Amino acid sequence: MQLTEIPAPDFDLxxxxxSGQVFHWQKIDSGFVGTIGNQAVHVEQRxxxxxxxxxxxxxxxxxxxGHDAHAMVARYFxxxxxxxxxxxxxxxxxxxxxxRDFCRGxxxxxxxxxxxxxxxxxxxxxxxxxxxxxSRALRERFGRTRRIDNYVVQTFPSARRIAExxxxxxxxxxxxxxxxxxxxxxxxxxxxDVDLERFAALSDVDLRAKLCExxxxxxxxxxxxxxxxxxxxRAFPIDVWIERVLRExxxxxxxxxxxxxxxxxxxxxxxxxxxxAQQYLFHHAxxxxxxxxxxxxxxxxxxxxxxxxxxxx
DNA sequence: CTCCAGGGATGAT
DNA sequence: ATCATCCATGGA
Numbered sequence: 001m002q003l004t005e006i007p008a009p010d011f012d013l014x015x016x017x018x019s020g021q022v023f024h025w026q027k028i029d030s031g032f033v034g035t036i037g038n039q040a041v042h043v044e045q046r047x048x049x050x051x052x053x054x055x056x057x058x059x060x061x062x063x064x065x066g067h068d069a070h071a072m073v074a075r076y077f078x079x080x081x082x083x084x085x086x087x088x089x090x091x092x093x094x095x096x097x098x099x100r101d102f103c104r105g106x107x108x109x110x111x112x113x114x115x116x117x118x119x120x121x122x123x124x125x126x127x128x129x130x131x132x133x134x135s136r137a138l139r140e141r142f143g144r145t146r147r148i149d150n151y152v153v154q155t156f157p158s159a160r161r162i163a164e165x166x167x168x169x170x171x172x173x174x175x176x177x178x179x180x181x182x183x184x185x186x187x188x189x190x191x192x193d194v195d196l197e198r199f200a201a202l203s204d205v206d207l208r209a210k211l212c213e214x215x216x217x218x219x220x221x222x223x224x225x226x227x228x229x230x231x232x233x234r235a236f237p238i239d240v241w242i243e244r245v246l247r248e249x250x251x252x253x254x255x256x257x258x259x260x261x262x263x264x265x266x267x268x269x270x271x272x273x274x275x276x277a278q279q280y281l282f283h284h285a286x287x288x289x290x291x292x293x294x295x296x297x298x299x300x301x302x303x304x305x306x307x308x309x310x311x312x313x
Numbered sequence: 314c315t316c317c318a319g320g321g322a323t324g325a326t
Numbered sequence: 327a328t329c330a331t332c333c334a335t336g337g338a
Contacts, residue, residue, distance in 0.1 A: 020319060124320040129337055131319080176334030181321080218321050239319035258328095282319075 002069035006050040010083040012105025013045040019106055019283040020128045021228050023119055023135045024156070033151045036076045037112050040146035040153045043073065050077070055148045078107045086233075086273045095249040096277060099284035106283060108227060108275060113196040114189060115156040116229035121182050121216040122175055123224075128286075130174070137173035138162075159189035181216025188214060204232055219259075227275040236266040236274045245281050 017025040017032055025034040031044025031051075042053040054069035074080065083105075090096050122134045135156070142157035142165065162170075163186040170179035188194050194214065199207055207230060211222035223237035238246070243257070250265070251257060270277040 120319075123318090125318055125333085126320095126335080127318045127337065129318095130335070133336080171334085174335060177321095177332090178334085216321070220320060224319070237319065240317090241319070256328095286319090 002054050004052050004054070004068075004070040004073070006052060006070055006074055006079065007048065008045065008050040008077070008079050009048045010105055011045070011048075011050070011077065011079060011107060013043065013050065013077075015103065015106045015283075016077065016109060019103070019279060020286065021224075021279065022109060022111060023128070023132045024139065026151075026153070028151065033148055033153055035146065035153055035155050036072060038144070038146075038155050039072070040148035040151075040155075041073065042148045042151065050079075053149055055146060076110055078109050081107055083107065086276050089271060089273050090277050090280075091269060091271070093249075095245065095281065099277075099280035102284045102287070103280040106280065108233065108279060110231060111229045112156070113199075113225070113229045114159050117189075117196065117211075117214075117217070117221075117225050118156070118159070118162065118182060118186070120221045120224045120228075121185060121214075122178050123221070124178060124216070134174050138170075141169070141173060159186045162186035163190035178216060184215040185217070200230060204234060207232070208235075227278075233273045233275045234267065234271075236263075236270060236278045238262065238266075238278075239282070241282050241285050242278060245285050 013032065014027075025032045028042075031042060033040070033042045035041060036054075040055045044051050050073065052069060052073045054072065087100055090100060118138075119131065119135055122138075123131045126134070139154035139156055142161050143154035146153050146155060162182065165183070167179045167183050170182055173179075175182060189196060194210070199210055202210060204226065207226060208219070208222045211217050211225055212219065217225075220237050220239055223235040226232035226235035227237060236242075246262060246266075247254065247257060250269075251262075266274055266278075
């Protein structure tokens with residue numbers, strides 16, 4: 001058990017953990033508990049300081065990976081990212097400026113590769129709350145229990161562990177049709193057919209292509225994994241939220257968006273840290289929508305004005 | 314109750 | 327190459 005204090009300027013822990021890039025951290029009194037790899041972590045932010053408690057199964061486990069608790073936590077939360085420079089490198093336009101201001105201190109963290117891949121395979125056509133629920137179900141059923149301070153957390157199950165389950169068992173975790181994809185991909189990773197660590201040496205284009213060979217992985221999931229687990233800060237995942245933003249803010253006159261054209265635009269316009277731009281636009285759009293669902297324009301049936309189309313009342 | 318979600322695979326144009 | 331459809335689930 002190690003308790004460390006880590007300087008963390010330009011960092012907002014809560015915003016980072018609630019931005020839809022990672023799904024398992026649990027909010028507790030003035031902090032969060034979760035896991036980094038196989039180690040349980042209790043972390044809380046006090047101003048520009050991070051206070052973290054790390055527990056591992058064996059004390060050698062930390063040294064074995066060449067990390068003490070301090071370095072491991074700092075690396076996970078990407079405290080070494082030059083956030084001021086990154087923000088300054090983003091385009092100067094109204095949408096980005098508003099999102100950047102709203103997301104101050106939000107960092108793109110470095111997640112374990114398999115955990116990130118598996119979680120995003122489960123993310124298709126699911127709301128963030130659902131993904132959190134699936135992640136928790138997989139951990140509770142197949143993960144390993146760890147205790148940290150007076151809390152209990154579960155590690156994310158390895159590919160090998162998932163590979164030896166059944167589609168039925170995965171469906172019982174709420175995965176629906178995604179169960180088959182997760183199982184198939186887990187098997188390919190578990191057998192060594194694909195080596196996610198080795199993928200780190202590939203170029204962006206080759207990495208994306210290799211990830212897209214896996215069942216349940218298309219361009220969007222591949223880009224999420226590249227951004228959140230492979231440190232590819234150019235990767236620009238386009239989901240329904242981002243597509244909405246792009247359509248409204250950057251292609252207001254387009255009839256239909258061509259995927260290849262949009263991809264080319266995002267790479268060139270948002271630049272080498274486009275993934276940060278994407279995450280800021282995503283989080284800002286998602287947060288500002290959930291608050292202002294009042295007075296949202298709704299199309300009324302048969303073209304009737306909204307106030308005349310209500311049934312009953 | 315209905316709506317919709319950090320999509321992907323498949324088959325028809 | 328684009329487009330429509332299906333796939334399961336549960337929070338809002």
